[in-house]
Amino acid sequence: MARNEDQTRRDLIDPALAARGWGSDLIRVETTVGGSDIIGGRPRRRKGRTDYLLCLPAPDGGSPLPIAIIEAKKEEEGDALGLQQAQDYRRRFHVPFVFASNGHLYTEWGEDTRHIASHLPLAQFPTPDELRQRYEALRGISLSSPAAAPLLKTYKGGESSRWYFQDAAVRAALEAMATGQDRVLLTLPTGAGKTNIASQLLWKLATGGQLRRALFVCDRDELRTQAWSRLHGFFGDGAQIVTSSNPQANARVLVASYQTLNVDSDGEPQFWRENYPPDYFSHIIIDECHRSAWGKWSVVLRDNPNAVHIGLTATPRTIVGGHAGEPGRERDEQITAHNLRYFGEPVYEYSLVQGQEDGYLAASEVIRRTVDLDATAITRDDIVERSAKDYYTGRTIQPGDIDDQYDARRYEQALQLPDRVDAMCEDLFAMLLETGGPHQKAAIFCVRDTHATEVTLALNNIYEEWCKSTGQKPAEPYAFQCTGNPNLRPSAAELIPDFRGSKASHFVAVTVDLLSTGVDVPDLGNVVFFQYLNSPIEFYQRVGRGTRTGTPQGSKLLFRVYDYTNVTRLFGQPFEAREKPEDAGQPPAPDHDDPGTPGAGPTMIRVEGFDVEVQGAGRSIVVQRGGREALIPLEDYEAEIAAAVQDVVGDLDGLREVWADPQRRGDLFGAMEGGGASLRMLRQMRDQDDCDLYDVVAELTFKAPAKTRALRVAAFEAQEKPWLTSLAPDIKNTVLAMALEFGRGGIDELETATLFDTPAVRNAGGFRALNRHPEGAEAVLTGLKKRLLR
Known part of the structure; x- marks a missing residue:
């Protein structure tokens, strides 16, 4: 009887590798989270794995250096079958060589040859010395040189202190530096641990003897504190926060905001120049570099021309979505061009969808809603025949102070519409009731501060009425305004910790853009757009608030994006599995800070008396298509999974046979986009958490009634x-x-x-x-x- 995959590994591949010098210390099996299930109220992880990650030895107890992937298949399969899967792993794990084997023969591909060689005897598999020679020639690095020393240093806290893609990002950056590259760009989604990557990167540079003094720069105090907390765990008192009263000039790692450094204002950056002479730093890390390094604060980089400049960003480097010529789209294109021109191509990229498929990031369901009032413009006559008041003074607005018409891009900028606010808030609250109740963490992105105020008031009124009707004791506060208004009390800085940590209050944060970057709320289950956007960068930053996987880690499989303004088009070109009508009547999408037409009447007109209806526009999920994120209707996604399952199992009896065999079930998952993670997400979306995944598949594919466990x-x-x-x-x-x-x-x-x-x-x-x-x-x-x- 032919050996299965595990037997092939144990009986054939393992001995052959050992005979070629690949000891157990040079073979790593990397696992991924692979999603989680909630069992008895606690998360239980489901891990994916690579078959073999081959590593080169490191001297003095250092960290072996990953350079190759081997994908094993069972004995009766062809030796090249696993090569495609290994190629996918190669990019994610940042290794230059990939192999596939059935225990007798092997197939290989390398970045040096860029040629597939197959049907090679496994007894002739490359030795560690042979792969090292190929690696050094390919990368232009001698692993025995001082420049490569950080590559082989251990992680702070050991190998378990990082995820596989964080290790890949750190190695990619260190390889670039070892070849003399002094500008390095890393692109990973929000929630992927960029601060941990930066901390481990600096740690390896320090233990490798290459870190003299580092500066970690971010653009808000909240981000500065978060970064310092992580870096202090690595460097102790050697990592210090820069304040306006203490430049911390003697620290090994300085953590500062642009505002504190006095480099984001007009005029001479006196604090910066007085405390940090030219070339004071050996390494500078620019957090959230999508905000561009070419504004007033670029003096930080110009004054340290011999330092290594490292950029971290969560936003895509390829701009998709929006419409050509729109201000937000053009600004994104400029920022992206600046990033690529300054830093060069990213040395490592990890996508949002990949993080979701691996289980490190929560998957996202998109619930699209349409507001009928937004599809048509409001005219002067519409306003005159209703109650029109100055928003700030309450005085009656004269017809001559009203523009000819207002479209949705100016709602809540120049035209405050309480009926629209009420309708959207009532609809959102109903959605929350349908998906687990009102006591879910949610962030609502509004147009401006006054809009956030009105939404906060409306939601609290709706919530209080619900509490009365159900006999519930209200949580106080329920919804709260969390904006950058300096007159807001309590301030946003005081409110964010409660939003992050409280289980009994502070459920809905209503903001403009204060929560768009860096604020870590792991249990955030809903990201809501009452705000029009043109900017994919701003959109991705806001969506990224929901990607963290909960507290404890892994307890949140899914978050929901409620889209009232058609912003989810910015995920990329929508994938439509069948012909559907275009989004008719959708207004152009301005940026949130679009001021409207300058000088057109009063700052804000408040108009009441409109009948507003909100309707559903379908549910979708985000998948990877053509190398970028794309939106696909839920029913189409389900149909694709059903088709993939039917191709493998044939009928319900076949499904039962496959499901009872762990290996065959794993192969079935591999035939689905997103694998088992996609099924677990669908189970939650279909309210079938009490069912085994078998029932989700059986119902989707063969219309068999789902049964609970x-x-x-x-x-x-x-x-x-x-x-x-x-x-x-x-x-x-x-x-x-x-x-x-x-x-x-x-x-x-x-x-x-x-x-x-x-x-x-x-x-x-x-x-x-x-x-x-x-x-x-x-x-x-x-x-x-x-x-x-x-």
Whole structure:
């Protein structure tokens, strides 16, 4: 009988690698989070893995250097089958060589040859010395040189202190520096741990003898504090926050905002020039460099021409979405061009969708809503026949002070519409009630400060009415304004910690752009757009507030984007699986700070008396298509998954057979876009968290009614009595105990390494009991799975 993949690895590949000098210390199996399930109120991670990550040895107990991926397949497969999968891993893991093997032969591809060589004997697999020579020639680096020393230094806290893509980003940056590159750009999404990457990067530079003094620059005090907290864990008192009264000139790592450095204002940057002479720093890290390094504060870079300049950004370097010529789109294009011109191409990129598929970032569901009033302009006559007042004074507005018409880009900028605010807030509150209740963390992005005030008031009134009608005790505050208004009390700085940490209040933050970058709220479940945007960069920054995976980490699988202004078009060109009408009547999307027409009447006209209706425009999810994020309607995504499943399993009986086999089920996941992570996301979106993923797939693909795990256990106990009666008492009791474990967490509970250590299973007889069955423990367990899935 041909060996399966695990047996091929153990019996054929492992010995062959060892014979070629690849000891266990040079072979790493990297795991990814792979999504999480919530079992008994606690998250349980599901890990993906690479087969083999080959590393070069490091001297003096340093960190082995990853350089190659091997993707193993079972013995009866062709040796080249895994190469495509390995190529995908190559980019994510930042290694130059990839291999695939069936245990007898291997296929290889390298960045040096850029040629596929297949059907090579595994006994001739390259040795570590051979791959090192190829690596050094390709990269132009001698690993024994001082310039390469940081590459081989250990991480602060060990290898477990970083995720695989963070390691890849650090290595890519250090490789570039080792070749003399002094401008380095890293592009990773919000929530991917860019500050940890920066901290580990500086740590390796320091332990490698190349860090003299570093400056970490950000653009707000909140971000400065967050960065210092991480860096202080690495450098202790060697990392210090710069304040206007203390330049911390003797610190090893300085953390500063542009405002504190006095480099973002007009005139001579006196504080900067008095405290930091030219070339004072050996390394400068620009956080959120999408904000561009070519404004007034570029003096920081100009005064340190011999330092290594490192840019971190969460926004895409390729601008998609919006319309050519729009101000926001043009500004993004300029910033992107500046970044690429200054730093060069990113040395490493990791996408939002990849982070979601790996399970490090929460997936996003897009719920699109349309406001009928936004599809047509409001005219002077419309306003005159209604109650029109000056927003600030309450005086009556004369017709001559009113423009001919106002379109949606000027709503809440020049025209305040309380009926529209109420309708949108009522609709959003109804959506929250449908998706788990009002006590969810949400951030609403508004047009301007006055708009945020009106939305806050409206939401609190709606919430209070709901509390009265349901007999609930109101949370205080429920919705709160969180903007940069200096007269706001409590201030945003005082409110953000409660928004982040409180479980009993501060549920809805209503902002303009204060929360758009850097504010870490892991449990944020909803990002809401009442704000029109043209800028993909600004849009991505706002969406990024929802990507973190909760507290504890992994407890949040999904966040929702509520789109009332068609901003989600900025994810990229929408993918439409079938012909659909275009978004008719959608107004042009201005930036949030569009002031309207200068000098056109009073600052703000308040108009009441409009009938406003909000309607659904479909649910979508974000996927990776053509190398960028794209929006796809939920029903189309479900149809694609169903088609992929049917191609593999054929019918419901085939699905049951595949599902009971962990390896075949894994192969089935591999045939789906997003794999098992996509199914777990769909399960939550379909309100089927009490079901095993089998039922999600069976219903999607074969229209089989979904059953909860508890219902399947009850049906098993009732319908399988003849089989159970045929078993010895201790085997029967063990099987029943294992069935209850299925009820607790699904099919995966029957495949954990600790299944036979659970008290109920162990006390019933456990593995020893099952092993006494004539067909063995594995056969009994497989039979149990299939019967549970009937």
